[in-house]
Amino acid sequence: MKTKEFSKTMVEEVSLELLLRHAVKAKHGLEKESMRVNPNGTLADTPHPDHLGSSLTNHYIKTDFAEPQLEYATHPRPRIEANIRELQDLHIYTIRKLNNELIWPFSMPPVLPEDENEIPLGQYGSSHSGKWKTIYRNGLGLRYGRRMQTISGVHYNFSFSNVFLKQFLQKEISKFTKEEISSLYLHVIRNFLRRVQYLTYLTGSSSVFDSTFLPNPGSLKFERHKKYTMYSPYATSLRMSEIGYTSKVQDTLGIHYNSLKEYVERMCYAVHTPNPDYIPFSEKADNQLNPNYLQIENEFYSPIRPKQVPKGDERPLDALLQRGIEYIEIRSLDIDPYSPVGVCRQNLAFTQLILLDSLLSISPSIDEEENSILKENLNKVIWEGRRPDLTIRVEDSEKNFQQAGAEYSESLRYYAKMLDRHTGRQTYQEAIDFQIKKWKNPDKTPSGKLLSEILKKDIEFRDKGMELARENRRTLSYLEYSPGTLTKIEKEATRSFHEKEQLEREESQTHYPTVKLCNH
Template sequence: MLTVDSSRFEARIAALKSPEFLAALKDIKRGVEREALRINPNGTLAQTPHPKPLGSALTHDSITTDFSESLLEFITPPENSAAKTISQLKDIHKFVIDNIGEEQIWPLSMPCFIDDEAHIPIAYFGESNVGKMKRVYRIGLKNRYGSMMQAIAGVHFNFSLPETFWKLWAELNGKEHSQEQTSADYFGLIRNYRRLCWLIPYLYGASPALCGSFLKGKQHALPFKKVGKGTVYMPYATSLRMSDLGYTSAEQSSLKICYNKLDNYVTLLRDAMNTPSSRFSQFAAGEEGNYQQLSRNIIQIENELYSPIRPKQPTKSMEKPTDALVRRGISYIEVRALDVNPFSAIGISQTQFDFLDVFLVACLLMPSAELDEAQLKEAKENMNKVVLEGRNPDLLLQNGGENISLPNWCASLFKSFEQAAELLDLANDTSRYTQAVNVEAEKVADPALTPSGKLLATLLESDKDNGVLGLELAQAYQAEMKSFEYTDTDAAGFAAQADVSFAAQKEIEAADVKDFDTFIRDYFAEAPAKKNA
């Protein structure tokens, strides 16, 4: 059984209590990407284009769209204050709700009632080559997986440690500091995250039920029960969004993406981009100008890889994510396993920020051996068990090939979390981190306190549909968001950002010198970046 090497972990905790490490830990940065559907007052999906006051979806820094014109995405920049990120999110939500008329923001991860996938409008990004490419990519997603899956919303949590930390960390571990070493250390964190990320849907999963319309035309063998007029649920589910029914790809299940070394990760991801798919070969990929997808391969572009975590490096214009990683290494990690928090108007809470900091720091401090195929399979199976039956008291997970109950595994994990929380409290002169760990420990002791438990109890107590509850929350949050006071950016500031974004889109469109076919051909023909290139 894999256990935390407590002596090594505690030695690292002790070392990180030096003034230099504490100063570095205070500069952890995090950002959020929150997705949310625009809905009509009756709870149906908005059919209107991306509202003009919100600016250009192609070039706006903080407000864009994801798959659909109706699927908003709010983005905050990296900040070393969770409170500042929350205030930025509140500002964005206020501006958006004040500028979408009677429309509201859907507060759940699983979509509202949609009677026909054809009523999910694909996002439009203008007439530039890059804008057309983004749209064709989404047309490909629709053809490959269906639009309904793409209407699922989530929250991504971006996390990075400062350069000062990585220099001290390399020295502590007897290594020479370099970007290559920092990337290797980030991968150590990522491997432990993969081993333990079943905990994220347990604590934060909020999609135990979904509208029956979501299942239309889908084959599945899940033993659903019914509540209300048309809602289906699983009694112990935590996050149907993260299940095989949700945001996943059977075509990608054969991919054995490795998180042991950056070079290997990049190679495997590039291979997936260049390996033909028998399943997707039926769709045209530019022949005679017919674009039903960008390519016939397993994934069209790197962003199509579905993973609960990604290593990231900001990309330059038209730079592939793998090329950015090769050239400049890992800059931050993106946690992608979070459902929208239905008990927060902005989809995430301060407690979540604080616990995720603790969780990710603990993942770094724990020893992290390389993952073999069996361990990766075990991690995937644990994740699948928790998303479907995480609150089942009889649930057994696998740890190193041995059965263990979720509470028993958490008992040892939370000892490590408590120490990491104490460290972060010390660095930030607060008690928030310890309080966050205590809140999450209560959910382990009582599954009814989890978001999935609370949401399902609400539906069952009133024999209420998911859609009815979602609409009630949307209406309440509409009023709450309108009452927010601007903190960082006011309405005039957002209006100015919109103007700048439209001007930037026009510049991009005016600068195009290639026809679209040539642009796409050149994009995929570009030789992959190599180290030190």
């Protein structure tokens, strides 16, 4: 029997073998964004297809920032494979409804218009909530640029099962407190931030992009291939870099994960405090929701976020304060270009192992010094992760990154064996074997493989994208739905239109609610 130490809110000893028996019952959910494109690789200029339902109210298929930017969502499920199968069904349905359009296979966007204001914002109808969503997106475009917002990714939602929490906290489910559960998830989040650079190397696939995404790179150094392709030779995930989903403004907010109270207080400050640089955007009505540092909580960019499902018109921060953290959202995964649905089973299983290890390891608070080190480590890996001599800070010393990553991956082997024993499959050990190959050879990472293919074949990024998009369409067109899935998707599309129409008839004037529990 193994024991580990935990924070004060957690048990000091636990039967690891018994605990891992219940770890396989965790819940997984996926959200995946993808661009619709024309046969020539440009953004689709058509509205969100009616066959896919209402982008405002459909639970399975919505749109993200741009009108052609699809967003898929799966149900929380106890098996990763079930989530991938549901995502596959949604892709099959979409492919059969798109006519000549295709689904772009990369996180970095396809060919973009010269004027970024021609990138169409998501449109959600005439209801107040529909207009509100479009105004929010317009604000994002003003603050960060519309090009940046066209970058797509995968969000992996994860929660421990109640039976697991019962074993871990050694008390009945009815006696769980929101403080205990929230402390547990924040414990995981802090340790995940200490490990996210490994996941970025292993899953990053955005080292290369079309020049229309960044017409003026400024002081950033990229190499050019042929006429339209730009790349950074050793990069892993430019999606997570300063040209992607990071913000120097947000970095000044001091939003950390040492306690739920501290996190919510800083988020409340961000959603209620005007940023002088954003105030001019509000001179024109409906340019943005407000001039605050964050228009709403979802504007905050982070590799991982604590979540609670809001009820009715409840704000996410109120939901967190009222009921604590329900699950965590991992936001650091690029679209896998070598999967027809953009996700990889081995990568998701490995991510779960990281989360489990993050729970079963000591997780002290992160101070400003460590926070700076973690950001520097991640930034190094984002830009130079495949450089053989790259070093990062690990426990107060410099260490070769690929050696550190290989050692960390192998350290998860015990957990993988135990989980596989209880599932009767080899999912988790295969996931580790899959990642070890990448540590031995950086060219086997998605970022390395994609860049190598483009350079060796002497083709453009946009052409490689269309090649994969057509290949994925062929693959998906031959696949069959899971039993009962087609009827379910069609019913949801119909239901979503009825709900949207009802909202528009009611023409509710209720504005997005203020955060009731914040002291501001």
